[in-house]
Amino acid sequence: MIQGLSDARRARFAILGFASFQACVISLLYMGSNCSFSLGNLELERGELLFPLLFMVCTLAACAFAPNSVRARLLSAPVIIASSLLMVAGSLAEELLGTHDGTLLALEGLLVGAPSGLVFAAWGRALGGFEIEQSVPCALIGSALGAAVCFLLGSKALPSEAELFICFLPLVSLAFLLALQRISATLLKPKDAAIKPDKPKKNRFTRRLLLGTLLFGLATGIMQTYGSDPGMDATPTLPVTLVLFILFCLAALQLFEGEGAKPAPKDAPRPEGGMLAAISRGFAFVQGGDAGPLGGTYRLSGLLLMGGFLFVEVLGDIGVPGEAVAMSGFLSLIVVMVSLFLVMGKIDGGDAAVTFGRGFAALILGEFMGLVVGNFFDIAFFGSAASHLMCALAGLCALIAYLYLFTERDFSALSQVAITLDRFDATCRKISKQAGLSPREAEVLPLALKGRTGERIASELCISKSTVDTHLRRIYAKCGVHNRQELIDFAESHS
Numbered sequence: 104m105i106q107g108l109s110d111a112r113r114a115r116f117a118i119l120g121f122a123s124f125q126a127c128v129i130s131l132l133y134m135g136s137n138c139s140f141s142l143g144n145l146e147l148e149r150g151e152l153l154f155p156l157l158f159m160v161c162t163l164a165a166c167a168f169a170p171n172s173v174r175a176r177l178l179s180a181p182v183i184i185a186s187s188l189l190m191v192a193g194s195l196a197e198e199l200l201g202t203h204d205g206t207l208l209a210l211e212g213l214l215v216g217a218p219s220g221l222v223f224a225a226w227g228r229a230l231g232g233f234e235i236e237q238s239v240p241c242a243l244i245g246s247a248l249g250a251a252v253c254f255l256l257g258s259k260a261l262p263s264e265a266e267l268f269i270c271f272l273p274l275v276s277l278a279f280l281l282a283l284q285r286i287s288a289t290l291l292k293p294k295d296a297a298i299k300p301d302k303p304k305k306n307r308f309t310r311r312l313l314l315g316t317l318l319f320g321l322a323t324g325i326m327q328t329y330g331s332d333p334g335m336d337a338t339p340t341l342p343v344t345l346v347l348f349i350l351f352c353l354a355a356l357q358l359f360e361g362e363g364a365k366p367a368p369k370d371a372p373r374p375e376g377g378m379l380a381a382i383s384r385g386f387a388f389v390q391g392g393d394a395g396p397l398g399g400t401y402r403l404s405g406l407l408l409m410g411g412f413l414f415v416e417v418l419g420d421i422g423v424p425g426e427a428v429a430m431s432g433f434l435s436l437i438v439v440m441v442s443l444f445l446v447m448g449k450i451d452g453g454d455a456a457v458t459f460g461r462g463f464a465a466l467i468l469g470e471f472m473g474l475v476v477g478n479f480f481d482i483a484f485f486g487s488a489a490s491h492l493m494c495a496l497a498g499l500c501a502l503i504a505y506l507y508l509f510t511e512r513d514f515s516a517l518s519q520v521a522i523t524l525d526r527f528d529a530t531c532r533k534i535s536k537q538a539g540l541s542p543r544e545a546e547v548l549p550l551a552l553k554g555r556t557g558e559r560i561a562s563e564l565c566i567s568k569s570t571v572d573t574h575l576r577r578i579y580a581k582c583g584v585h586n587r588q589e590l591i592d593f594a595e596s597h598s
Contacts, residue, residue, distance in 0.1 A: 113283070117230060117241045118248070120279025123272040124226055125249030127190065129434065130269050131155055131215060133341055134257055135197065139333035140208055147478050148333045151197070154212020155219065156471040160464050162220030167460030178225050178456060180281060186218030187277040193218075194270035222276065223463060224456040229283045230441070231448045231455025234528065239397070239442045240356060246438045247352035254345040257338075308513070315508030316440065316462055317469040319408070322500040323433040324473015326411075326426055328481060329493045340427035347431035351403055352438065358399040397442055397517060404439045405505045408432025409498060429497070440466060446517045449524055473497075527552075530597055537597075538581040547574045551587060552594050 132152065140150040147153070166174055176182065193214025196207075230238045256266050327337075338344060411429025444462045448455030480493050531552065535545040543564075550560045557575070561568045575587075584590050 114233070114237055114241055116279045116283055117233065117238075118245045120276050120283070121226055121230070121242060121245030122248035122252070123276035123279070124222060125246045126252045126269060126272050127194075127249075127276065128219070128223075128437075129249055129253045129345075130194075130256075131219065132434075133338040133344065133430065134253065134269075135337050137333050137335050137337050138208060145482065146333075148481065149328055149337070149474050149478070150208040151211075151337065152327065153471065153474055154209045155216030156212075156467050156474070158213050158216030159220040159223075160468045160471060162217045163224060163460045163464035163467065165460070166221065166224035166456050167458075167464055174454070174456065177221060178228060180284065183222060183225050183280065184277060186221045187273040189214050189218040190222070190273040191270055194273075195267075218273075220460075220463075222273070222280075224460045225280060226276075227441075227444060227448070227459025228454060228456040229280055230445055232283070235446055235449055235524075238445050242438060242441045242445070243352045243356050246434075246441075247349050250345045250348050250352070250434070254342060254349070257341040257345065311508045312443075312513075313461065313465040315504040316465040317472075318500045318504035318508065319433075319436055320466040320469020320471075321473040321476070322408070322469075322497040322504075323429070323436075324470040324475075325477045325480075325493050325497040325500075326429050326433075326473075327470070328474055328477025329426060329490060329497075338430060340430070343427040344430045344434070347407065347428060348434045351407065351431065351435040354403060355400040355435075355438070358403075397439070397446065398512075400435075400439050400442065404432055404435035405501075406432075407435055409501045409505065437466070443517070446520075450517070450520055530594055533597055534582065534594060538578070540578060540581060544574050544578050544581075547571065548578060551575060551578070552591060 135151055137148055138151040139146050139148045141147075162177075166177055169177065193211050196214065197211050230242060233241065252269070252272075256269060407428055409432070411426060411432055440462055441459075444458040445455055447462075448458040476496070477493060527549070531545070531549045534540070535548060540548060546564060547560060550563065555563070557568050557571045561571045564571070579585060579590060582590060582593050584593050
């Protein structure tokens with residue numbers, strides 16, 4: 104599984120690399136100046152963000168919907184290296200050239216946005232190589248560290264020349280990403296599908312998820328035009344935003360390290376059809392119960408996001424920048440979505456780059472649309488009327504997404520499914536090690552525990568049915584059991 108590195112050291116690689124990339128993303132979304140550009144007779148603001156978002160959507164969608172062969176080329180090491188170099192070039196151009204016209208803004212957006220989408224999908228694949236109990240904390244810690252770097256730069260605590268440092272962080276991210284790809288073969292190829300959920304229910308859930316993600320992005324894009332005017336800092340309240348976001352990450356880590364989703368009692372009746380049959384039938388979705396660590400983080404990010412939207416005027420009157428609360432909620436939501444799409448990739452048993460590409464394409468497309476809507480309000484209305492309308496619309500979009508499209512109950516179900524799958528994988532590794540199974544026998548074991556027939560196992564592993572029967576007999580002998588049901592009982596006693 105890992106060539107020469109411990110789990111802890113591999114996790115440190117992921118944290119430091121993802122922190123570097125998150126610092127780049129936060130810099131792209133929040134730092135710099137609000138640059139306007141002319142489009143005919145119209146003067147549009149946030150041009151420095153409109154173009155990168157548009158190109159990010161394109162590359163993320165390509166990673167999500169392209170054939171496997173095309174995706175393999177898009178996320179190959181040479182392309183990711185070239186993408187990181189382009190991100191450095193685009194960031195340096197933006198830092199050194201300053202204010203410019205629409206053509207230069209579009210060129211910089213292409214240099215930064217398109218490669219950012221590819222690297223984001225590549226990090227989704229890399230984090231997808233971990234178990235959920237490792238990958239989500241890695242994402243939270245990495246995001247907090249990335250925000251801390253941006254806080255030091257945005258709060259002017261360091262000399263202005265230090266801002267050039269962030270332009271080279273894509274290379275740091277690249278070094279750790281390539282290291283992870285070299286040492287773990289699971290980062291380079293999809294895994295066997297762990298469960299087969301009800302496809303119509305899964306498709307309905309996915310549509311709700313993507314629509315809710317789009318609405319969250321729409322709400323945030325509207326607020327990003329609300330917060331500043333052309334020539335001002337893109338996010339005037341950046342230090343407060345980042346402090347709130349770091350506190351969110353620390354609180355989410357405490358939730359994740361707590362009790363979380365509870366396993367079923369040992370004396371509970373076992374469902375027919377193998378260890379994962381109940382998960383397959385119950386994918387959409389457990390009723391009631393604890394929201395789990397993912398549900399708790401979603402609740403926190405939702406409270407920040409909607410609290411900032413709905414009370415921006417009230418908070419401003421008491422000295423708290425409401426737009427800072429809303430923007431910290433959006434950053435928090437990005438981390439929650441990272442966790443969510445990792446879980447979805449785990450459930451699908453496929454390439455996490457696909458779930459990353461699909462989900463973040465929806466989120467960033469929504470943000471792009473929100474910037475367009477915000478510009479419309481600025482042009483069509485004047486004074487406080489535009490501000491009140493923007494806040495009301497943004498809050499309504501977030502509220503609909505949170506209450507009706509993707510709820511805490513959904514997160515509760517996903518948390519329990521993902522944790523069960525992690526435990527199943529850990530049980531298979533434990534049995535393989537203790538029983539001294541050969542590599543091929545270790546491949547047959549999880550398929551047998553999932554209830555696959557001998558013919559199905561032979562088809563999936565491209566071997567003959569008689570070879571499968573031979574491997575199963577050897578597995579039974581090494582585990583001290585006599586048939587498939589005793590093997591399942593043996594595995595459950597070791598879970």
